[in-house]
Amino acid sequence: MSPPANRGVPRSGCPISIALEMLGDAWSLLIVRDLMFKDKQTYNEFLQGGEGIASNILADRLRKLEAAGIVDKRADPSDARRFIYRLSAKGIDLAPVLVELILWSARHETTDAPAPVLRAMRGDREAFIAQVRQRWRSGR
């Protein structure tokens, strides 16, 4: 099943449901991750992520993330045929969601999350998120 089209009439007013209509699929939050933590910003960089996203799915999810106001797209100043993607303010506000998802997953599954990063997240969650925001601001 494709993720529901966003920007239409929501299936309910529940904030979780509304969030899932934008992000509730197996790929969108990986693109947000690549933008937030891995400094990726082009289509080809997302395509080469470790999970093997298909090109048509990547194009669809980028379009939906842009329509949802989570990602901004602009022409690459060094190559106008190429686009550069950035998290919007709404997108970077997903940092606490991703941090909690990482901590939950690392707690209950076998993951390759680096122990020092997990310690930083657990030790001072707010400082970690502030640092993520700071990197985002400096890269604008």
Add this chain to the structure above:
Amino acid sequence: MSPPANRGVPRSGCPISIALEMLGDAWSLLIVRDLMFKDKQTYNEFLQGGEGIASNILADRLRKLEAAGIVDKRADPSDARRFIYRLSAKGIDLAPVLVELILWSARHETTDAPAPVLRAMRGDREAFIAQVRQRWRSGR
């Protein structure tokens, strides 16, 4: 697209990716929500959630949540043909993820999240989550 089968070989070791292989669809976290915040525990109660989940999708997602160890299923003591679903310890550990998703959505979208609940979440996030855990423990 269906969510990827869980419990197989993960597509990567990334904790976010692994979490999305269990939860990355438009419905699974709504079932977790119903169990966590709405005291729902039977198939029919989930089916009657406000978002109109289809019966076959509900059955599939419950099966996957059970396989992922997020939900436990047992026979209803009052009607052995019926099952009662509960969040496992792994499932209740999703409370911080849902809280952050609710706060993000309420901040950026028009939702029906009650203002006093949002204030409680924002005002003392840890106390709110402790209360959710306490309700879960007392309902076991």
